[in-house]
Amino acid sequence: MESFPEHCGEGNDSMLSYEKHRDRLTVRLAGELDHERVGPIRAELDALIADPRVKHLVFDLTGVSFMDSSGIGLVIGRYKALARRGGRVSVAGATPRVDKIFSMAGLYSIIEKLA
Amino acid sequence: MRIKNEMRLDFPAAGKNESFARLVISAFILPLNPTLEELSDVKTAVSEAVTNAIVHGYEGGEGTVRLHATLFEDDLLRVDVIDAGRGIENIEMARTPFFTTCADDERSGMGFTVMESFMDAVQVTSKVGRGTTVRLEKRLRACEEQAARRA
Numbered sequence: 095m096e097s098f099p100e101h102c103g104e105g106n107d108s109m110l111s112y113e114k115h116r117d118r119l120t121v122r123l124a125g126e127l128d129h130e131r132v133g134p135i136r137a138e139l140d141a142l143i144a145d146p147r148v149k150h151l152v153f154d155l156t157g158v159s160f161m162d163s164s165g166i167g168l169v170i171g172r173y174k175a176l177a178r179r180g181g182r183v184s185v186a187g188a189t190p191r192v193d194k195i196f197s198m199a200g201l202y203s204i205i206e207k208l209a
Numbered sequence: 210m211r212i213k214n215e216m217r218l219d220f221p222a223a224g225k226n227e228s229f230a231r232l233v234i235s236a237f238i239l240p241l242n243p244t245l246e247e248l249s250d251v252k253t254a255v256s257e258a259v260t261n262a263i264v265h266g267y268e269g270g271e272g273t274v275r276l277h278a279t280l281f282e283d284d285l286l287r288v289d290v291i292d293a294g295r296g297i298e299n300i301e302m303a304r305t306p307f308f309t310t311c312a313d314d315e316r317s318g319m320g321f322t323v324m325e326s327f328m329d330a331v332q333v334t335s336k337v338g339r340g341t342t343v344r345l346e347k348r349l350r351a352c353e354e355q356a357a358r359r360a
């Protein structure tokens with residue numbers, strides 16, 4: 095029972111789906127994460143983390159088939175928002191490609207990498 | 210150096226053409242049987258340059274982006290991404306990791322760094338008020354290995 099998500103949702107173009115559990119929001123992103131697609135995702139994400147109860151944001155990137163530096167901006171931006179309220183951000187399911195780009199940007203010094 | 214293949218493509222500076230440009234450059238090098246790594250490297254670098262042309266060159270407004278790809282006999286791939294936009298004042302500074310003129314727009318300033326790490330060479334020429342050309346070069350090694358196997 096405990097692990098039952100409180101809310102589930104699906105973005106209009108299903109680039110984003112999420113699961114809220116207590117103070118943790120897990121967001122699954124899929125497809126190609128470029129500048130064009132990051133825009134709508136960012137708007138949707140910001141609406142979700144506007145909920146002050148969210149303290150831990152987890153990006154599940156298992157389904158991301160392409161990412162460029164736009165993805166770095168997306169994650170750093172959300173990190174800043176969460177850090178302001180004493181929250182944190184984690185990343186899960188990063189492919190070796192995504193990993194390489196995040197490492198290049200030193201992202202793992204501010205966000206946690208989950209297996 | 211002799212040219213194996215070449216292509217030019219002009220498209221409007223619209224976000225949807227970022228993925229289109231990636232598809233086109235993939236299709237251009239696919240006959241060479243690149244490794245997945247090489248394919249991703251080239252796609253990512255082209256995506257960065259095209260996005261910059263749209264976001265910074267034309268600042269989200271109207272304009273034409275040109276993708277000019279050349280494949281040389283020795284399997285050197287050269288891709289020029291050309292815009293006739295705003296231009297870059299200080300190229301050296303622009304190429305510095307984390308330097309961005311759009312911090313509020315959540316750009317990370319890592320685009321050039323990503324291009325440099327995924328390509329063999331990145332050359333930027335720009336003139337303020339006239340536009341920018343980003344030249345990306347990479348030797349496709351997979352072709353070499355194939356040739357070696359055939360020999």
Ligand SMILES: Nc1ncnc2c1ncn2[C@@H]1O[C@H](COP(=O)(O)OP(=O)(O)OP(=O)(O)O)[C@@H](O)[C@H]1O
Nearest residue numbers: 163261262265266303309310316317318319320321
């Ligand atoms: N085609 C261009 N025309 C004009 N200015 C450019 C162009 N390309 C890059 N720039 C300038 O160079 C800076 C650095 O570019 P870079 O791609 O490294 O970072 P960014 O685009 O700001 O952020 P990111 O790529 O990480 O989202 C830009 O902020 C911009 O000022």
Ligand SMILES: [Mg+2]
Nearest residue numbers: 257261320321
């Ligand atoms: Mg950029």
